[in-house]
Amino acid sequence: MSPLNILSGGAAQGLVVSLTPAFKAQTGFDIAGEFGAVGAMADKLRKGTPADIVILTAALVARLAEEKLVVARSMTDVGVVETALAVRTGDPLAAVKDAADLREALLASDAIFVPDTKASTAGIHVANVLQQLGVADEVATRLRVFPNGATAMRELAASEARRPMGCTQSTEIIGTKGVTLSGSLPPGCELATMYTAGITIAAAHPQRARDLIDLLTGAGQHEQRKRAGFISGLSQAPT
Structure with a gap:
């Protein structure tokens, strides 16, 4: 039996992985595919990468x-994810209550770990915040950018820097061993992003894709979504 193929933003990886055993028990299908920067995942779909389901930002799924x-009528909101700060587990949390605190924390860090600043939701936002705070040039050599x-x-x-920090979506922080969620970005710098699932036009298994969406967004998974870092925003689309 071929698996259900997914193209998803990294924000949803922890939730999907946690529900994969339940999905296989229910349908007999494994889940295969890729998780990464939302822009890169959308481009893969555009270029013909096989996928039954996508989970990307609401705006990007609407564009697709x-x-x-x-399939427009398949679009279903999974939940909202905040962009947040991270530190190595065991390091002091960054005390960031406002934009001035964030600026100070960034300037005090000797390595700043972020996702793709051109294709990922959080990375694009980080780049904008650095410009907003007037520190983009000063911290440019400290940025550690990954896909x-x-x-x-x-x-x-794994960093051996003296005082590293990271900024990405809270779900990716929560799902990674060795790092700790330090808190949300402060008012004026914050970002909360709705993630939406949708069945692709070319889906080989559209009903199984619908089953996965129902599992991801069902009331029974409220606590699991919360633990994974999704904070709110369920809106069931018609089937």
């Missing part, structure tokens, strides 16, 4: 539906 690559947030967090966990 307009491009006739995702996605999960990789950035693994590298943060």
